Amino acid sequence: xxxxxxxxxxxxxxxxxxxxxxxxxxxxxxxxxxxxxxxxxxxxxxxxxxxxxxxxxxxxxxxxxxxxxxxxxxxxxxxxxxxxxxxxxxxxxxxxxxxxxxxxxxxxxxxxxxxxxxxxxxxxxxxxxxxxxxxxxxxxxxxxxxxxxxxxxxxxxxxxxxxxxxxxxxxxxxxxxxxxxxxxxxxxxxxxxxxxxxxxxxxxxxxxxxxxxxxxxxxxxxxxxxxxxxxxxxxxxxxxxxxxxxxxxxxxxxxxxxxxxxxxxxxxxxxxxxxxxxxxxxxxxxxxxxxx
Amino acid sequence: xxxxxxxxxxxxxxxxxxxxxxxxxxxxxxxxxxxxxxxxxxxxxxxxxxxxxxxxxxxxxxxxxxxxxxxxxxxxxxxxxxxxxxxxxxxxxxxxxxxxxxxxxxxxxxxxxxxxxxxxxxxxxxxxxxxxxxxxxxxxxxxxxxxxxxxxxxxxxxxxxxxxxxxxxxxxxxxxxxxxxxxxxxxxxxxxxxxxxxxxxxxxxxxxxxxxxxxxxxxxxxxxxxxxxxxxxxxxxxxxxxxxxxxxxxxxxxxxxxxxxxxxxxxxxxxxxxxxxxxxxxxxxxxxxxxxxxxxxxxxxxxxxxxx
Numbered sequence: 001x002x003x004x005x006x007x008x009x010x011x012x013x014x015x016x017x018x019x020x021x022x023x024x025x026x027x028x029x030x031x032x033x034x035x036x037x038x039x040x041x042x043x044x045x046x047x048x049x050x051x052x053x054x055x056x057x058x059x060x061x062x063x064x065x066x067x068x069x070x071x072x073x074x075x076x077x078x079x080x081x082x083x084x085x086x087x088x089x090x091x092x093x094x095x096x097x098x099x100x101x102x103x104x105x106x107x108x109x110x111x112x113x114x115x116x117x118x119x120x121x122x123x124x125x126x127x128x129x130x131x132x133x134x135x136x137x138x139x140x141x142x143x144x145x146x147x148x149x150x151x152x153x154x155x156x157x158x159x160x161x162x163x164x165x166x167x168x169x170x171x172x173x174x175x176x177x178x179x180x181x182x183x184x185x186x187x188x189x190x191x192x193x194x195x196x197x198x199x200x201x202x203x204x205x206x207x208x209x210x211x212x213x214x215x216x217x218x219x220x221x222x223x224x225x226x227x228x229x230x231x232x233x234x235x236x237x238x239x240x241x242x243x244x245x246x247x248x249x250x251x252x253x254x255x256x257x258x259x260x261x262x263x264x265x266x267x268x269x270x271x272x273x274x275x276x277x278x279x280x281x282x283x284x285x286x287x288x289x290x291x292x
Numbered sequence: 293x294x295x296x297x298x299x300x301x302x303x304x305x306x307x308x309x310x311x312x313x314x315x316x317x318x319x320x321x322x323x324x325x326x327x328x329x330x331x332x333x334x335x336x337x338x339x340x341x342x343x344x345x346x347x348x349x350x351x352x353x354x355x356x357x358x359x360x361x362x363x364x365x366x367x368x369x370x371x372x373x374x375x376x377x378x379x380x381x382x383x384x385x386x387x388x389x390x391x392x393x394x395x396x397x398x399x400x401x402x403x404x405x406x407x408x409x410x411x412x413x414x415x416x417x418x419x420x421x422x423x424x425x426x427x428x429x430x431x432x433x434x435x436x437x438x439x440x441x442x443x444x445x446x447x448x449x450x451x452x453x454x455x456x457x458x459x460x461x462x463x464x465x466x467x468x469x470x471x472x473x474x475x476x477x478x479x480x481x482x483x484x485x486x487x488x489x490x491x492x493x494x495x496x497x498x499x500x501x502x503x504x505x506x507x508x509x510x511x512x513x514x515x516x517x518x519x520x521x522x523x524x525x526x527x528x529x530x531x532x533x534x535x536x537x538x539x540x541x542x543x544x545x546x547x548x549x550x551x552x553x554x555x556x557x558x559x560x561x562x563x564x565x566x567x568x569x570x571x572x573x574x575x576x577x578x579x580x581x582x583x584x585x586x587x588x589x590x591x592x593x594x595x596x597x598x599x600x
Binding site: 219 | 371
């Protein structure tokens with residue numbers, strides 16, 4: 001892969017750290033409670049903590065290289081082909097075998113792809129012999145079933161725009177988003193029980209909202225991000241601020257079956273999530289999600 | 293005002309990209325002066341230092357940057373409050389003005405504490421990453437006849453995609469290297485005689501090798517459940533535990549499972565076993581565990597051995 005992806009990952013990480021370093025919540029909450037909350041004479045109200053899971057389906061196929069990458073790769077391939085050591089034919093093939101003929105035919109194709117269509121045209125003096133060699137090679141390849149159709153890079157669910165399919169957008173990272181009965185899109189989340197650890201709560205809440213019929217894995221015990229919705233200050237009334245910790249998870253198999261309080265779900269890319277969730281929520285989670 | 297001006301530019305750009313192919317290049321310019329030739333091979337020596345780099349996207353590298361890097365960072369992150377305190381000065385500070393200490397070494401008291409160095413603070417820059425893979429093979433029969441090493445060299449060439457001197461052009465790796473004996477061991481080893489070969493892979497070749505190993509070789513090995521993890525409670529201060537290297541061995545029978553050797557296995561005089569080292573950038577206490585976490589992300593299985 002080229003440096004583009006490296007740079008993208010690094011810069012994403014730095015931004016992620018600068019904005020929402022989850023373990024710095026103690027410092028952040030102290031700072032925010034002193035400014036946002038109405039002045040309380042006794043003590044500041046304890047925040048309501050909940051754990052959310054960003055359930056990710058990793059890319060299934062490699063992404064298509066960009067135009068620059070394609071040009072770079074073909075230039076490097078050309079360099080390498082021009083400079084490579086001589087191929088030891090006698091080591092790999094028996095003299096005059098069909099396999100060697102086939103290799104030569106394929107090698108000529110590869111050379112022409114790199115050096116242009118006229119490369120090696122002077123070597124083909126005996127046209128009939130070259131034609132026979134090509135026919136023999138094609139027959140051998142057919143016997144070995146090499147002309148079977150390859151699976152297309154576009155899945156039927158991409159064509160039918162099925163946002164519930166786990167096979168959609170094979171080149172991209174997609175994330176599970178749930179729609180509550182109040183018509184709010186969010187990641188699966190839930191509250192904490194007494195004496196429960198955050199990552200345990202995240203796992204339990206994921207099962208409660210998405211059902212038992214999927215094989216998932218919570219990556220780390222550390223939260224990967226934190227979100228604090230803005231607190232509405234009503235004079236004379238104490239409202240407990242909310243704090244949501246995000247955990248990263250992977251889905252291995254199975255599918256979501258919406259539980260209680262959930263009306264719908266979707267597997268979406270980062271760009272698609274932006275259109276679904278509220279502005280504040282988006283600002284809180286956008287740096288956790290992968291750009292591609 | 294800006295919008296109408298921008299349109300022709302876009303048109304021109306699309307026209308340009310359509311007209312020229314990105315993967316085709318012009319004809320090679322013929323050199324006006326004759327290039328100097330290598331005396332031995334009689335091949336022309338290029339006037340520039342040509343370095344060959346990655347020439348195709350790599351699936352496993354994509355996997356690392358898409359998924360594994362984030363996961364490994366989340367798994368190995370250790371939170372620290374503020375900067376670390378400076379190390380305690382046990383011995384007097386080195387004073388260059390002092391004539392006694394001026395030309396003397398100032399080693400730390402009680403050794404280098406190699407096994408007790410803490411890992412560097414977690415940051416996006418030092419997320420565990422695979423730096424290189426090294427394979428090496430020793431062949432006992434080479435003691436009596438040097439030509440036995442040739443088979444090993446060919447096998448390592450086929451496995452790694454590397455040749456001597458990187459195979460034309462400069463390369464980031466040294467290619468297949470012959471290992472020679474260093475010590476005199478009675479009736480077994482003499483200094484200077486070739487006894488095996490090794491190869492270091494980086495970048496594209498390294499990721500391709502993992503792909504072959506994981507998809508073709510390990511699933512076909514008999515009675516292989518995974519690499520053995522150390523017994524629970526074993527020391528974490530050993531030099532191997534803090535070096536960030538995961539090592540494994542393959543028996544001679546496994547060589548035939550590599551598809552690049554399977555095609556002409558009869559061309560090799562015998563089957564060779566090999567040691568494989570996955571070398572990562574992990575440092576400090578627990579470095580080997582972090583390296584294992586990374587390597588297991590490439591689907592290399594690990595198994596916990598239970599003390600009998």
